[in-house]
Amino acid sequence: MATSTVRTPAGAPARSMRADARRNYDRLLNEARASFAEHGTDASLEDVARQAGVGIGTLYRHFPNRQALMYAVFQEALAALLARSRELAEGDHPCHALVEWLGAVVTHTGEYRGVAQALMSATRDETSALARCNTPLREAGARLLARAQESGAVRAEVSIDDLMQLTNAIALAAEQAPDDPALADRLLALTLQGLKGPAAEQG
Structure with a gap:
């Protein structure tokens, strides 16, 4: 499966990410931007995950907090x-x-x-x-x-x-x-x- 290299949100060294994981990461980030812009940074992370089409567990795998x-x-x-x-x-x-x-x-x-x-x-x-x-x-x-x-x-x-x-x-x-x-x-x-x-x- 295709991979891409990214830097983790916590600033850890770059690692390879599968194409589907990369898509989830990008969707979560885009939805977080939209939710934070509308509701502030206290926006529901469950809503962010739902709007991105993934489960909350997937969100926490990419962003631990x-x-x-x-x-x-x-x-x-x-x-x-x-x-x-x-x-x-x-x-x-x-x-x-x-x-x-x-x-x-x-x-x-x-x-x-x-x-x-x-x-x-x-x-x-x-x-x-x-x-x-x-x-x-x-x-x-x-x-x-x-x-x-x-x-x-x-x-x-x-x-x-x-x-x-x-x-x-x-x-x-x-x-x-x-x-x-x-x-x-x-x-x-x-x-x-x-x-x-x-x-x-x-x-």
């Missing part, structure tokens, strides 16, 4: 954020690059209701699947922050851990106020006022 499924769903956004951080790191305006990237993090984190809260919780549990999202995001943000601090545009004492928690908090606040689509931008602007270093204040 809800966080593993959330991690797999968030992979596309994670890849986009990491790619954007690399592009921005090549620019001539380190502070603007940091600001733009933080805004992108807020946007992607708020795409599915419940992701922001889950990511905040994952910072306290390094064994969770979602912790594997935090690590590369933190490293990407740290590089952009360091450039902004070296330019004097951002205060030296600002930490990437604080910034990541702030972006999650902003995404969570925006999630609770769906009738105010500009809330995230306003909160991010207020946050950035407190980050300004000597060069930004003189400019």
Whole structure:
């Protein structure tokens, strides 16, 4: 039977997957995206499995828990954020690059209701699947922050851990106020006022 190579949702080394298992994996992931978009990340996993046309046991064989499924769903956004951080790191305006990237993090984190809260919780549990999202995001943000601090545009004492928690908090606040689509931008602007270093204040 034909096989394809995939990376497991928990980030384990790639393994071969039979064609029928690959189809089930893809169906589950597509249905999870749809369910999370409509109902948030607390959506029923039984409903996800049913909509994908498989049993709940099949879902758990691919995704051992809800966080593993959330991690797999968030992979596309994670890849986009990491790619954007690399592009921005090549620019001539380190502070603007940091600001733009933080805004992108807020946007992607708020795409599915419940992701922001889950990511905040994952910072306290390094064994969770979602912790594997935090690590590369933190490293990407740290590089952009360091450039902004070296330019004097951002205060030296600002930490990437604080910034990541702030972006999650902003995404969570925006999630609770769906009738105010500009809330995230306003909160991010207020946050950035407190980050300004000597060069930004003189400019």
